[in-house]
Amino acid sequence: MSRRLTVHPDRLLPADRELRAIARELYAEVADLPIISPHGHVPADWFADDVRFADPTALLLTPDHYLTRVLHSHGVPLEHLGVGQGELTHEQSRAAFRTLCRYWKEFRGTPMKLWLESQLVEVLDIDLAPAEDTADEIYDRIDARLAAEDLRPRALYDRFAIDLIATTDDPCDDLAAHRRIATDETWAGTVVPTFRPDRYLEPARPGWNDDVDRLAQVSGQDTGSYAGWVAAMEDRRSYFREHGAVSSDHAHLDAGMLPLAPEESERLYAAARGGTITPGDADRLRRGMLFEQARMASEDGLVMTLHPGAWRNHHGATAARFGPDVGADFAVPTEYVRPLRPVLDAFGTHPRFRLVLFTLDETTFSREIGPLASFYPSVFAGAPWWFIDAPEAISRYRRAVTESCGFGKTSGMIDDTRALLSIPARHDMARRLDCAYLAELVADHRLTLDEARDTAHDLVVRQPRLAFALEGEDLR
Amino acid sequence: MSRRLTVHPDRLLPADRELRAIARELYAEVADLPIISPHGHVPADWFADDVRFADPTALLLTPDHYLTRVLHSHGVPLEHLGVGQGELTHEQSRAAFRTLCRYWKEFRGTPMKLWLESQLVEVLDIDLAPAEDTADEIYDRIDARLAAEDLRPRALYDRFAIDLIATTDDPCDDLAAHRRIATDETWAGTVVPTFRPDRYLEPARPGWNDDVDRLAQVSGQDTGSYAGWVAAMEDRRSYFREHGAVSSDHAHLDAGMLPLAPEESERLYAAARGGTITPGDADRLRRGMLFEQARMASEDGLVMTLHPGAWRNHHGATAARFGPDVGADFAVPTEYVRPLRPVLDAFGTHPRFRLVLFTLDETTFSREIGPLASFYPSVFAGAPWWFIDAPEAISRYRRAVTESCGFGKTSGMIDDTRALLSIPARHDMARRLDCAYLAELVADHRLTLDEARDTAHDLVVRQPRLAFALEGEDLR
């Protein structure tokens, strides 16, 4: 017997009646505000070409490593879910979807359940709860819906009331898709690129030399020297800036940035190019290159977002067979105060520099990130990300950073997702949780209702604009 | 004037009326389910011999280092509590019990208060609150009760509705007590051994050589070489498996497991046997030996439970006078993602391998343990243990791991105790707290009531069976 699927209008609001009444009132003010998505992974091509999604599994399951990861943890082989399989046959696609529905109970207590249920009900008009015996019917209904024009990316962008969405792009990308969108007079969406140069900053990574060669080609700068590498980076950042980029994004194992003396950078760079650099020197060079990015940021105004602390491709056999980004990346203890000392010493009060700090290590919220954001004008406390972009963790984040840096030095919601269909659900979740927290502050008289109302609005509207310099102004 | 002691039927359920109503409903479904205790320290002899407990102090106080530790922290010398004193005279025993009652208020806010009060009321029929002026009367009443048959271990096992209980045993143990229980047709309890080889994996520990000699004798394998040590371990694991063991338990300072090349293991092992191994090499050898245990686990199917991060015998004078396990062990920061990389790379998706991760460092719940359990089929997030097997910490655990790995990759309740009388109170506490958390998820519409009811049942019945492979099946 199949169960009806609904999403409750009060979901994620506090259970206590008085608190819920306050939270509802706050939420009503922000529920329908436009979405600003300054960091994410939806491909620009989707908007440029207004693609049609192939089938329910390709739409919802295969590309979402949050879902495939959990199924894998219950013994489902990734290949059964379409991961790394190219296009699936109809039967394979249906079988994968059935597996998802069969294991649906394993998502209880996770945000994936909330996001998917919200997409099913609110975007896809499905009113059946996923289960083994409803899988085929749900699959067929979604499949039928996919033909409609209103499920194509541009229609979704408009329907979701997105104000701005950022993609994540390789520095050598020609941003042709972004250009096509910008010059297309038939659609007014704002899709901006993000400069993501990680691979060019890891001299110990196999393939680095080839990447740096390609960088030379694209930038027209000779990357045979460190100075040339710097010039090439400046060239590409400028290209991205011209194409609307507002930020550069950086994810290395640690947060270290450390200036190198010119002769030392050249020496280490030459060793790296020659393939003779030691692991320790490769780390030093990387930290020097990241410091250089910060210096450029203080000049060109691209906001720097930092996501350190992820150990990538933890399981060798999975990486070998399925490639990266399939859910086998994990977190290690992370520091900010110590490794960021040099860069904040240099640019921490620079009027054009902004640094948004993300983390997978929650211990840093109250110990390091909140306090740093509470002193340095340039530093913003980034929203919880990845494993911790979930109700309980988001609630812990607000409780951990607000008491040092207030609401006004936080980044606003970052969805960081490739799953276009889930974007409203993710932002809605954050808005509900922020209102729930603000309701507590009102109920125990830490804030007046008017103050909370204003802050709820700021968290959706002001904070992303401020943290990502969307108005372009200097900080002081 | 003495105060009546009661335990409230709604204890540990949420204060909010609506939440409490939901939690009560969930709790009613699981309150009386049998207890599965797959890891603990009750001696097998107690069941084999169906011993009679000596007196109230020997029953409740002296062997419980949770209680003696807190009294010690208020300046009570351990010897006044009977620690390390052999059998106490009646007057000593009564005096120790009086001390416990006099300091009873110092346990407010700790789980020890809840457990002891539950034992007093629900097992021992005491209705007086412990205090200086009630100590003697409580003592006398318990003493009188101890003569009754229904307070002997087998009767308690049956009365507590225990389904299975695991002991913790030295690899050289002949498991005679377990055999006596298994072959005794007059009692149907299931008491299984657990393979705990720590002492044989610490080549730097004084006495290691003697232990390894004894291992040779017992296993009939020549432990003069590393290969012999491996063969001896395989022999004893197999012996334990034949006697019903379902898991091996491991507690070293860090979680590191690292394969060694055969020649290197032999070289390090020879140095250890010869007494010339360096501390650094002893650590490497230990990590190699632990990796070897994981390899064996992937073959023989003993679930591997890991309890790293405890600094043992912190206070020298206490250790010298009273020995180990008297409450002077503490925690250090612990990592899992990095040190477990090699072992999970090798066996993380092996169908027979299971690894239950326990911690004393709560920061690892959301940062490392939950995420690892949310990808690797073999990994389970172990219940909070030791200093953190307490209401607030258990609640933090659920909030920290569930959002990544769901409920379905958690271990179920582990009581880890030698205090037989406290086992129902400990499991009951966990059930109440899980229902309290599930009630929150229902109240703010993250789960339906039916989903929560099913999960509450799973946490008591399915999860320990799954994590400890009690059905014996492979994971995929």
Next chain:
Amino acid sequence: MSRRLTVHPDRLLPADRELRAIARELYAEVADLPIISPHGHVPADWFADDVRFADPTALLLTPDHYLTRVLHSHGVPLEHLGVGQGELTHEQSRAAFRTLCRYWKEFRGTPMKLWLESQLVEVLDIDLAPAEDTADEIYDRIDARLAAEDLRPRALYDRFAIDLIATTDDPCDDLAAHRRIATDETWAGTVVPTFRPDRYLEPARPGWNDDVDRLAQVSGQDTGSYAGWVAAMEDRRSYFREHGAVSSDHAHLDAGMLPLAPEESERLYAAARGGTITPGDADRLRRGMLFEQARMASEDGLVMTLHPGAWRNHHGATAARFGPDVGADFAVPTEYVRPLRPVLDAFGTHPRFRLVLFTLDETTFSREIGPLASFYPSVFAGAPWWFIDAPEAISRYRRAVTESCGFGKTSGMIDDTRALLSIPARHDMARRLDCAYLAELVADHRLTLDEARDTAHDLVVRQPRLAFALEGEDLR
């Protein structure tokens, strides 16, 4: 249009009606109890001279780096707030106050908002909420109030019902102000010094040699040798003890204390005096010196308070221009179990030794500090401090430490402030939050109401007396 400013009588008490009723009842019992402030930074001169505060900005803003830090994080230059500017003109002072009011919304969710609002309403009789358009009127009203006798330090001490307040003092201080207070028969306040020898324990710090020379002069001991340094320290500690000191306070980057062999201390000390000590040796010497302080503490009975883990003067340009203590100090991950092993091994059960552990790294509450306090008679879990002396963090602290060490091994509230006017608000906040937590324990039947009432009282009265040995008795 200006908004009326009020403080609600139930602020910080739980929203739930039943919980709030319990919390109110508990709070009523402790709300008016005298304040014990055994660690803080109010200058003794203020009481000795009964100074008059200059103007609203000098009273409330400039010296409070909690406030100036947050304003700085929003781009306000510190010099605009009077930091490091000497005396301000009336117009500068008024302009700074206007800036504070203009940015007032940025303090939402921080404790600074609660403290300042409480001071405005309850001490200064201001009923206008700070805002750009109320700034001048608030400024004028406070300015007028400052002339009154009842806003001078001695009147405030009496009005706030302070029982004892500790200052923080350099070992070379002659404590003349304390002496003047003690011998002044017209006022009965108790103002005791605290021995803060950090600068004399950092041999790598520029200026250390001069400081140690000064120490020789003041103590009459030849500090040319380590033995002389020790004798000088003993002399000054004794001087402080005679002048009423109850504790010594210590803040180094890590918590390490490690005994040195006599010849080694002399060797390292000589190198330090000679300016040739290496950074590593300077750390070793510092840890040896700190161990020596612990040894002295076990003899003279000064309670040792430890505040490790702060990285000072993170932003070079700010330090160069404005000096230390302007809000640019941050936290690094901190350990206690490992670095305190030697000192607790030596003095952990010494009847006269007491060690109060503070932290900026919350992860240590449940992992290290609570457990250590739950075994060692000498160890107390210090109240949350600095970035974490705020409602959410204080609530986390109680939840994290109580389950291991109970309420009875915690320090009681420490305000650690220079802002005399804010002391009642800070202690009141802690009392409310403790009652809120106790109310939860009552509501879910972990404590009876009588137990909670007794504990609420203990937290205000017994715990600071116990942790700071105010009755002077040994621990056992």
